[in-house]
Amino acid sequence: MTRTIVASATREIIIGFDQPFCVIGERINPTGRKKLAAEMAAGNFETVIKDALEQVAAGATMLDINAGVTSVNPNETEPGLLVQTLEIVQGLVDIPLAIDSSVTAAIEAALKVAKGRPLVNSVTGEEEKLEAILPLVKKYDVPVVAISNDETGISMDPDVRFAVAKKIVERAMDHGIKPHDIVVDPLVMPIGALGDAGRQVFQLLYRLRNELKVNTTCGLSNISFGLPHRHGINAGFIPMVIGAGMTSAIMNPCRPQEMEAVRAANVLNGTDPNCTNWIMTYRDHKPAEGGAVAAAASGQAAGGRRGGRAARAGAGAVRE
Amino acid sequence: MTRTIVASATREIIIGFDQPFCVIGERINPTGRKKLAAEMAAGNFETVIKDALEQVAAGATMLDINAGVTSVNPNETEPGLLVQTLEIVQGLVDIPLAIDSSVTAAIEAALKVAKGRPLVNSVTGEEEKLEAILPLVKKYDVPVVAISNDETGISMDPDVRFAVAKKIVERAMDHGIKPHDIVVDPLVMPIGALGDAGRQVFQLLYRLRNELKVNTTCGLSNISFGLPHRHGINAGFIPMVIGAGMTSAIMNPCRPQEMEAVRAANVLNGTDPNCTNWIMTYRDHKPAEGGAVAAAASGQAAGGRRGGRAARAGAGAVRE
Numbered sequence: 001m002t003r004t005i006v007a008s009a010t011r012e013i014i015i016g017f018d019q020p021f022c023v024i025g026e027r028i029n030p031t032g033r034k035k036l037a038a039e040m041a042a043g044n045f046e047t048v049i050k051d052a053l054e055q056v057a058a059g060a061t062m063l064d065i066n067a068g069v070t071s072v073n074p075n076e077t078e079p080g081l082l083v084q085t086l087e088i089v090q091g092l093v094d095i096p097l098a099i100d101s102s103v104t105a106a107i108e109a110a111l112k113v114a115k116g117r118p119l120v121n122s123v124t125g126e127e128e129k130l131e132a133i134l135p136l137v138k139k140y141d142v143p144v145v146a147i148s149n150d151e152t153g154i155s156m157d158p159d160v161r162f163a164v165a166k167k168i169v170e171r172a173m174d175h176g177i178k179p180h181d182i183v184v185d186p187l188v189m190p191i192g193a194l195g196d197a198g199r200q201v202f203q204l205l206y207r208l209r210n211e212l213k214v215n216t217t218c219g220l221s222n223i224s225f226g227l228p229h230r231h232g233i234n235a236g237f238i239p240m241v242i243g244a245g246m247t248s249a250i251m252n253p254c255r256p257q258e259m260e261a262v263r264a265a266n267v268l269n270g271t272d273p274n275c276t277n278w279i280m281t282y283r284d285h286k287p288a289e290g291g292a293v294a295a296a297a298s299g300q301a302a303g304g305r306r307g308g309r310a311a312r313a314g315a316g317a318v319r320e
Numbered sequence: 321m322t323r324t325i326v327a328s329a330t331r332e333i334i335i336g337f338d339q340p341f342c343v344i345g346e347r348i349n350p351t352g353r354k355k356l357a358a359e360m361a362a363g364n365f366e367t368v369i370k371d372a373l374e375q376v377a378a379g380a381t382m383l384d385i386n387a388g389v390t391s392v393n394p395n396e397t398e399p400g401l402l403v404q405t406l407e408i409v410q411g412l413v414d415i416p417l418a419i420d421s422s423v424t425a426a427i428e429a430a431l432k433v434a435k436g437r438p439l440v441n442s443v444t445g446e447e448e449k450l451e452a453i454l455p456l457v458k459k460y461d462v463p464v465v466a467i468s469n470d471e472t473g474i475s476m477d478p479d480v481r482f483a484v485a486k487k488i489v490e491r492a493m494d495h496g497i498k499p500h501d502i503v504v505d506p507l508v509m510p511i512g513a514l515g516d517a518g519r520q521v522f523q524l525l526y527r528l529r530n531e532l533k534v535n536t537t538c539g540l541s542n543i544s545f546g547l548p549h550r551h552g553i554n555a556g557f558i559p560m561v562i563g564a565g566m567t568s569a570i571m572n573p574c575r576p577q578e579m580e581a582v583r584a585a586n587v588l589n590g591t592d593p594n595c596t597n598w599i600m601t602y603r604d605h606k607p608a609e610g611g612a613v614a615a616a617a618s619g620q621a622a623g624g625r626r627g628g629r630a631a632r633a634g635a636g637a638v639r640e
């Protein structure tokens with residue numbers, strides 16, 4: 001069984017097919033957040049602190065830490081800023097972190113100060129990336145996100161993306177890195193632009209799970225880019241990728257609809273034993289939508305062992 | 321490609337792997353609804369009419385019609401009541417219907433008056449049922465729901481349930497009924513009582529789709545029986561069963577959360593071309609939950625063809 005172990009100073013988390021879905025909080029990332037970028041560049045970490053606490057409170061399993069504020073020379077400025085951000089967050093919350101940067105020097109600087117066993121985010125199939133990142137992953141004995149694109153870009157052919165993922169896993173093995181420390185990102189495209197984006201990912205996840213036997217992740221909300229009511233698409237996508245074998249995602253844990261989908265999928269996938277987490281979270285749930293009455297099960301008795309229409313209707317219908 | 325054709329007086333619907341998920345409205349069923357049972361027994365069809373109109377307005381693809389009011393002798397009373405109910409509904413709405421009864425005489429009486437091509441609900445693997453229902457299915461050239469239990473009850477072993485489904489398909493073929501006219505119900509058990517219930521169904525659906533190549537259905541809300549916030553479990557279950565190959569379900573279309581999950585899964589499964597139905601339904605969607613700002617995509621440009629962290633974050637994150 002594939003087990004990717006990540007850890008904070010004192011807490012260890014396992015990413016795996018038999019584990020609850022690993023929610024990697026995406027909020028601490030200035031990409032596309034001008035205000036946050038300006039704050040971080042000015043040494044103001046108020047929003048970072050707020051985002052860290054809120055994401056943990058909302059149920060994040062891990063937090064992604066990105067300090068890529070737009071800069072003339074990120075190679076000079078990003079290492080210091082990433083280290084500063086990481087140290088603030090790991091001094092504040094005790095959950096595993098992902099070190100997220102496209103700057104190799106920033107990743108190494110963060111690895112030097114990180115407590116526990118962080119996840120490196122990321123390497124790609126590009127030669128330059130492989131040769132820069134894999135030695136660090138080996139040296140610091142940490143897992144890494146492997147994004148399935150290379151010098152030629154992102155292939156629209158899922159088989160090519162699978163081949164890129166396989167190449168990264170093999171190259172990592174050449175460096176002495178075990179496949180269970182590679183978390184493959186099959187790359188999620190916007191379904192509004194590419195109608196096949198969902199089925200591509202499901203097919204890739206199936207092969208990644210059954211052939212490469214690796215854990216997987218993705219930038220989840222990419223799927224809904226450009227569509228109205230994105231949270232509804234995201235909340236439908238989560239159970240589908242979990243059912244197809246995905247074991248983690250970089251996403252916003254502060255969205256109740258998405259987190260509810262994660263919790264439901266954990267119940268249905270058998271990784272919330274006795275539905276304990278679901279029941280603790282929703283036992284006092286009151287439906288918010290107009291016209292709905294109590295959502296809790298009515299007093300009807302469950303159908304007996306005999307099947308057929310009567311048992312089905314008696315046990316199951318939500319009568320309101 | 322498996323295609324199960326159902327029809328009303330003028331409208332034909334295809335159930336199939338490449339079709340939008342077929343939502344069979346479950347409301348017109350007095351099982352567990354004492355008030356409705358009393359009304360129907362007294363010849364009052366006000367609730368039936370209301371339920372028919374509401375379910376069609378909510379987006380049902382088909383309507384299930386059950387007139388099984390508790391009675392001393394259903395063999396005498398149910399045929400007449402089912403025919404009456406069916407005629408009222410098919411005079412009111414023009415979508416395909418499912419004739420739902422455990423009384424063979426009621427099914428035949430309804431088949432005699434039904435317009436179009438109704439779905440018979442249901443046959444099981446029980447010898448008596450097979451010999452009673454399959455000749456009617458052949459005579460009236462209609463599709464039938466095949467529930468995967470037999471004289472021994474519902475097996476907890478998915479392989480046995482698969483074997484029962486296979487037996488029904490083979491027996492139907494002996495009667496000259498094509499496999500594409502068999503819609504298998506793999507039987508959904510409550511996940512709160514049986515932690516494996518989800519994975520059992522996903523595994524069965526995979527085999528039913530790939531080995532028997534049949535369409536499938538289920539009493540969907542059974543899965544959440546006994547749990548708090550059942551709609552959340554149902555809404556997570558829907559994308560998972562659709563991803564696993566289920567093509568229809570008997571469910572309540574008047575629940576917005578469940579129908580949103582159906583629509584999202586159709587988008588992601590490639591059966592809502594150009595996301596047209598999603599966009600038409602949710603283009604003016606305003607999130608109801610506290611703290612949420614506009615859910616529509618922000619003005620960020622989608623990432624280019626090059627992958628990696630920056631493209632992923634830029635294209636995908638829902639920033640609010």
